[in-house]
Amino acid sequence: MTFYQQLLENNKAWVEEKLSQDADFFENLAKGQQPAVLWIGCSDSRVPAEKVTGVEPGEMFVHRNIANVVVHTDMNVLSVLDYAINVLKVKYIIVCGHYGCGGVQGALLDKPIGLIDNWLRHIKDVKKRHEAELAECKDDTERLNKLVELNVQAQVANIRNTSLWQDANANEEAPVIHGWVHNLKTGLIKELC
Numbered sequence: 001m002t003f004y005q006q007l008l009e010n011n012k013a014w015v016e017e018k019l020s021q022d023a024d025f026f027e028n029l030a031k032g033q034q035p036a037v038l039w040i041g042c043s044d045s046r047v048p049a050e051k052v053t054g055v056e057p058g059e060m061f062v063h064r065n066i067a068n069v070v071v072h073t074d075m076n077v078l079s080v081l082d083y084a085i086n087v088l089k090v091k092y093i094i095v096c097g098h099y100g101c102g103g104v105q106g107a108l109l110d111k112p113i114g115l116i117d118n119w120l121r122h123i124k125d126v127k128k129r130h131e132a133e134l135a136e137c138k139d140d141t142e143r144l145n146k147l148v149e150l151n152v153q154a155q156v157a158n159i160r161n162t163s164l165w166q167d168a169n170a171n172e173e174a175p176v177i178h179g180w181v182h183n184l185k186t187g188l189i190k191e192l193c
């Protein structure tokens, strides 16, 4: 069986497992969603939002891109934020980066890669704002992990600076924003801000 075929087999097994625990699981799920959390994370395959936080389908609204970046002109992330804040009325927004992030590393090394350079530009801007702090790091690993943290903090600030969040905040309906970093080596999450 190919890995591709295995995915469909896994799906059937998962459906059976869910139905054995709750015969109405999918019927109820199909009625609608009321997730309390919007997750903005990296596309990295090693940080699956639902798995690392142990939530079930329907509990988390998820947006992922390379290096968990919130860009004020990105209609994709703005639409997700709009829907999460104004329709789903989520209580929390979590920006979750991860140590050893390839996207952040690409921004740190600052060597031309290709199209993605334009996306990484946003992280290079974060790097530029914190040059002195990054220069104090004892080695490249510490520098990368520092920039991962600074990037999460910058994206939390970017969410706060959207008109979407500020309008919700004016109505005292804004979700609380948290910045997290996932550690690939331990599986554990660190609360940053």
Ligand SMILES: [Zn+2]
Pocket (backbone or CB within 6 Å): 042, 043, 044, 066, 067, 068, 098, 100, 101, 102, 103, 104
């Ligand atoms: Zn990453």
